[in-house]
Amino acid sequence: MTITSWSFPTCTLAEARGVSEALGFRAMDIGLLHGAALDRQKILAEPEAAAGDLDGLTVSNLYWLFGRDIAENAVSDPAARARNTAEFETVCRFARAAGCPTIFVLPGISGPGAFEAAAAGLRDLLAVARRHGVTLTVEPHVGGLLASPADTLRMLDQVPGLKLALDYAHFVCMGFRQAEIDVLAPHAGHVHLRQARPGSLQAKWGEGVLDFTAMIGTLRDAGYRGWLAVEYVHQGYMNTLFDDVLTETVRMRDHLRALGVAA
Template identity: 50%
Template sequence: MAFKLTLTSWSLPACSLREAAGIAKVLGIDGLDIGYFYGPALDKARLLAEPERVADEVLEFGVALPCLYHLFGNTLGDRNLADRRFLDQNAADLKQAVAFCVRAGVGVIFVLPGICNPGQGRREALAESAESLKRLLPIAAEAGVTLTIEPHVHSYLESPTLVLELLDKVPGLKLTLDYGHFACLGYRQEEVDPLVSHAAHMHLRQAKSGELQTKLEKGTLNMAAQLATLRDAGYDGYLALEYTHQDYMDSWYDDILTETIRLRDVVRGWEVA
């Protein structure tokens, strides 16, 4: 099978969105994931106010737009889904984000699951987040857009077991899945594999215990095995190449362009073999 590749726009923080789209095309990468971050950022306020107009602008770049990373607030904790005080506001914003996606041909939105807010443990945060997602999921589904959540370091959702529990509580919910967040926390790759059948979008990068991101030859993820797991699960979504240059998890030290190209070549080489 041939995997569809996409580049995350936030991997190129010094570029404009047009430049990021151009780099994706030059590298032979099929698409560009978009969000509200760094130089390639969409203007979130404009998108929420004029979703169709902003969609028309980004369509001019001539590249597929597989996924929108939508952050409800301005930080991981701000207006997070485990705090239902903001549910009405989040639902209103999601309707506008979905309208943008429909116009721009974006098939997937990913949001973050939430954190342990004051007074919450993981179980309480999961229960609150599940109720939020039950409200939000139909907003996207009714428009033909797939709403996903990304389990990540510093969320309440840091174990494969908890992810499966959330999926059980919210029927129809899908994942944007990054093995790196689990490898960073010390989980073995085979413990993450069962989540692939629930994935609608994938983030791909090398990682190891204690490091969310590392150079291809320095990590512990078996990329060939991961690609085979995706194939065997019948995964037909995009693989997003997501090396980053940012403060989150101290991801400052990799040559983004080099590692992106090397990872692209790993995927293409595995397919040819």
């Protein structure tokens, strides 16, 4: 079990780490968001030194954005393909030095030729990740290119060996039932967990529709042995501003513990 650094947007990375350790989490997903953000420029200039700055933090996943937002330098932008691939070489050096097993990226957004361009870009990134011994994952998300389980499976067919940063909440928000999402479980390389319901990317524990007991069983049956990241957030994105992140995190942690998931 792990937690995302961007769950605590006003904290520094050191503060977020302190909160996570106080809650009993033994690892953290890290990335380029909010107060707990990594130093992008140092990673790209001195990846091994930047990994050393983590001071022994157990890193469960790295969330890497190629630009400032979902659209800029997107994997689905053919003009950014060579630039992203070159950058990813350095990012993988950082991940390897930090002991990070997986990296997740976003697929980009829809547009003419975007699916084919994203597949080509992801194939390039996958080749880089393999050379460095890191697992590449992509996250289907609300507003993104992979807007259904069927689209996601089609991308996986186009990029053999690609894994998913799987968050059921995004699909539930878009109206898919849990049973329709389960088909993606065998392709999970990293997993995000939070409660959700149709139309709401994030919901309080008692107000969502996801059955986490069933979900963990599905993942186990599919052979998933990776990290389970609790990802409650406080962001303007998808109106996720109205939940007590600490309380919901503890509720999820306790439920996972009851299912035998080690923190």
